[in-house]
Amino acid sequence: MSTEPILSVRGLTMEFGGIRALDKLDLQIYPGQIAALIGPNGAGKTTFFNCLTGIYMPTAGELHLSPPEQPGRRLNGLKPNQVTEAGLARTFQNIRLFPGMTVLENVMIGRHCRTKAKIFGAILRNPGTRKEEKETVDISMALLAKVGLADVADEFARNLPYGAQRRLEIARALATEPLLLLLDEPAAGMNPQETQNLTSLIRNIRDEGLSILLIEHDMKLVMSLSDYIFVVDYGRKIAEGTSEEVRINPVVIKAYLGEEVEYA
Amino acid sequence: MDVITLKDCRKALIAALWFMFLTFPLLVIKVNTTENLVIWRWHNLLYVGVAAGSASLLTSIFRGLHDRKREQQRHQEKVIHISLTERFFSNPVVSRPVLAAGALFFLIFPLLFSTYQVNIMTTALMYVVLGLGLNIVVGVAGLLNLGYVAFYAVGAYTYALLNMHFGVGFWVALPLGGIMAALFGILLGFPVLRLRGDYLAIVTLGFGEIILLVLKNWAEFSQGPGGISNISRPGFFGMEMSMATTLNYQYYLTIAMVLLTIFVINRLQNSRIGRALFALREDEIACQAMGIDKTTIKLTAFALGATWAGLAGVLFAAKNAYVNPDSFTFLESAMILCIVVLGGMGSIVGVIIGALILILLPEYLRAFSDYRMLAFGALLVIMMVFRPQGIVANIRRSYHKKDSAP
Numbered sequence: 186m187s188t189e190p191i192l193s194v195r196g197l198t199m200e201f202g203g204i205r206a207l208d209k210l211d212l213q214i215y216p217g218q219i220a221a222l223i224g225p226n227g228a229g230k231t232t233f234f235n236c237l238t239g240i241y242m243p244t245a246g247e248l249h250l251s252p253p254e255q256p257g258r259r260l261n262g263l264k265p266n267q268v269t270e271a272g273l274a275r276t277f278q279n280i281r282l283f284p285g286m287t288v289l290e291n292v293m294i295g296r297h298c299r300t301k302a303k304i305f306g307a308i309l310r311n312p313g314t315r316k317e318e319k320e321t322v323d324i325s326m327a328l329l330a331k332v333g334l335a336d337v338a339d340e341f342a343r344n345l346p347y348g349a350q351r352r353l354e355i356a357r358a359l360a361t362e363p364l365l366l367l368l369d370e371p372a373a374g375m376n377p378q379e380t381q382n383l384t385s386l387i388r389n390i391r392d393e394g395l396s397i398l399l400i401e402h403d404m405k406l407v408m409s410l411s412d413y414i415f416v417v418d419y420g421r422k423i424a425e426g427t428s429e430e431v432r433i434n435p436v437v438i439k440a441y442l443g444e445e446v447e448y449a
Numbered sequence: 450m451d452v453i454t455l456k457d458c459r460k461a462l463i464a465a466l467w468f469m470f471l472t473f474p475l476l477v478i479k480v481n482t483t484e485n486l487v488i489w490r491w492h493n494l495l496y497v498g499v500a501a502g503s504a505s506l507l508t509s510i511f512r513g514l515h516d517r518k519r520e521q522q523r524h525q526e527k528v529i530h531i532s533l534t535e536r537f538f539s540n541p542v543v544s545r546p547v548l549a550a551g552a553l554f555f556l557i558f559p560l561l562f563s564t565y566q567v568n569i570m571t572t573a574l575m576y577v578v579l580g581l582g583l584n585i586v587v588g589v590a591g592l593l594n595l596g597y598v599a600f601y602a603v604g605a606y607t608y609a610l611l612n613m614h615f616g617v618g619f620w621v622a623l624p625l626g627g628i629m630a631a632l633f634g635i636l637l638g639f640p641v642l643r644l645r646g647d648y649l650a651i652v653t654l655g656f657g658e659i660i661l662l663v664l665k666n667w668a669e670f671s672q673g674p675g676g677i678s679n680i681s682r683p684g685f686f687g688m689e690m691s692m693a694t695t696l697n698y699q700y701y702l703t704i705a706m707v708l709l710t711i712f713v714i715n716r717l718q719n720s721r722i723g724r725a726l727f728a729l730r731e732d733e734i735a736c737q738a739m740g741i742d743k744t745t746i747k748l749t750a751f752a753l754g755a756t757w758a759g760l761a762g763v764l765f766a767a768k769n770a771y772v773n774p775d776s777f778t779f780l781e782s783a784m785i786l787c788i789v790v791l792g793g794m795g796s797i798v799g800v801i802i803g804a805l806i807l808i809l810l811p812e813y814l815r816a817f818s819d820y821r822m823l824a825f826g827a828l829l830v831i832m833m834v835f836r837p838q839g840i841v842a843n844i845r846r847s848y849h850k851k852d853s854a855p
């Protein structure tokens with residue numbers, strides 16, 4: 186494992202009025218790692234993603250992205266689109282596709298920040314624009330093939346079954362060429378077969394050199410997939426470590442199962 | 450299930466009474482102020498009652514049949530529901546000849562009809578341009594703009610003022626009008642960047658009113674309510690033209706404008722920018738998370754939409770050789786919005802059909818001109834109930850198959 190973390194978060198705090206959804210959270214993710222962020226409902230996991238991706242403005246804390254062999258970048262205060270450009274792409278817990286666009290178009294939107302065509306290019310369709318457009322289609326189709334949706338490329342996104350919508354969100358996020366992929370409960374609502382496929386998909390993505398941070402409630406998936414796990418409860422990090430370490434950590438068991446475990 | 454139930458009849462009766470009550474002051478009482486007489490037009494009450502009652506009954510029947518069809522479909526295997534219009538436009542064998550015939554019709558229109566008809570058609574075509582422009586903002590990007598006519602006014606007054614003060618000709622003013630309107634679009638865009646939905650609608654409505662009030666009251670600048678007259682008509686290499694020729698020339702000019710608009714907007718819609726605009730309408734947060742700069746894309750939408758209104762405005766000033774603020778009231782914005790909603794948000798063909806219907810029908814049904822607004826309202830309500838996606842639903846194009854026409 187490389188020594189320099191690709192993402193480092195220090196003292197991240199997020200308050201909504203009186204509620205402290207995140208409390209001085211520290212977290213490091215290393216290149217090529219699959220990390221998981223777990224915790225009970227309302228622990229602040231989604232809020233963490235929203236702070237990272239510029240949707241929320243954190244109350245305090247430092248967010249730093251330092252890709253290997255590239256200058257590091259502070260993520261604080263960036264707009265969501267700038268965060269995506271910097272190399273963070275995400276999926277949403279409550280699926281946020283573009284329902285009235287086709288499956289292929291959804292992925293093509295992901296290419297927006299990596300392409301340049303402007304209004305006049307679009308009107309004149311000069312060779313440069315045409316080439317770029319063709320590349321966009323080719324890359325997007327390849328991504329759809331990867332997540333197993335190539336044959337429904339022309340369907341409206343809203344017509345896809347739930348599991349397929351989740352995979353489409355992953356393809357769309359990949360189209361932005363991220364360094365770090367953030368997945369918010371990718372297996373929610375999937376049947377065991379779909380979850381199985383998802384597991385190998387996530388592994389494949391990692392093997393291609395991406396780092397992944399996933400939020401997930403499906404413990405089997407988390408334990409089999411993650412190199413490193415962070416556990417949060419009430420916005421605070423209560424434990425971290427490999428799956429073996431976390432599994433037997435009494436604090437984690439207590440957070441998940443409640444007090445009685447201690448006496449059981 | 451019967452076609453008509455007792456409940457439907459009762460509903461129809463209530464609807465009839467309710468409408469009779471509502472329209473009573475409007476349709477029954479007529480005050481003759483010169484002779485201080487009140488005229489009671491009771492027969493109107495009868496008409497309203499019968500009309501409302503039967504309309505209610507018809508909707509019930511229609512609904513019933515519709516539901517029954519739905520029910521049947523649900524029992525069959527998976528029924529793929531594709532509307533007639535979608536099938537029509539996705540099948541080039543059928544749609545090409547029809548479109549070709551349409552093109553030919555518009556091309557030889559001035560040869561077939563009187564100058565009066567040509568004039569009306571020119572107006573309708575100008576609304577096609579306006580509708581297509583607003584369609585970018587409302588239909589594609591999903592930003593409800595109720596002050597669109599302001600940009601139309603900007604275009605018209607740009608030409609009128611430039612022509613009055615500096616004698617600038619039509620062809621020079623045309624791009625300038627477009628650019629001015631685009632600038633105003635951006636000007637409006639900045640303060641409303643954070644607004645959505647109703648709030649956006651209210652602010653844009655206000656913007657339209659501000660422009661109108663400025664034009665009305667700042668007489669030194671805009672000549673006030675009296676307007677500006679004697680604007681040069683579009684020239685054609687300095688040729689002298691008779692009145693009829695001028696009208697025909699303007700007709701073809703407008704046709705050219707419509708074609709340009711369709712060409713440009715079609716290309717824009719199927720481009721990186723167009724997709725981003727559409728994504729903005731679909732989901733603003735996801736749109737940003739995909740790396741689209743919300744600020745830029747919103748301003749782009751406003752500027753692009755405004756440009757067409759500006760161009761149409763120059764055309765309008767040139768056609769009438771006269772502009773005054775009365776041409777740019779809220780009613781005009783509402784009209785253009787109706788065109789977009791009725792035709793189908795986001796659909797180019799839909800907007801063209803919508804514009805032709807909404808502008809031409811009232812012209813040819815002058816006898817009913819008193820009920821024009823009533824009919825509009827009814828039409829929109831009916832559309833929203835039975836076909837909310839408009840006459841032509843927006844069809845997404847397929848990018849990856851070779852056989853799909855652009």
Ligand SMILES: Nc1ncnc2c1ncn2[C@@H]1O[C@H](COP(=O)(O)OP(=O)(O)OP(=O)(O)O)[C@@H](O)[C@H]1O
Pocket residue numbers: 201204206224225226227228229230231232233278
């Ligand atoms: N925009 C907001 N305004 C106010 N409170 C918020 C907001 N977003 C989140 N919260 C609060 O922050 C806390 C953490 O919410 P969050 O959605 O991050 O939980 P989570 O860990 O993702 O839970 P789950 O597993 O159910 O998805 C909750 O108490 C929630 O009510």
Ligand SMILES: [Mg+2]
Pocket residue numbers: 230231232278
């Ligand atoms: Mg969550």
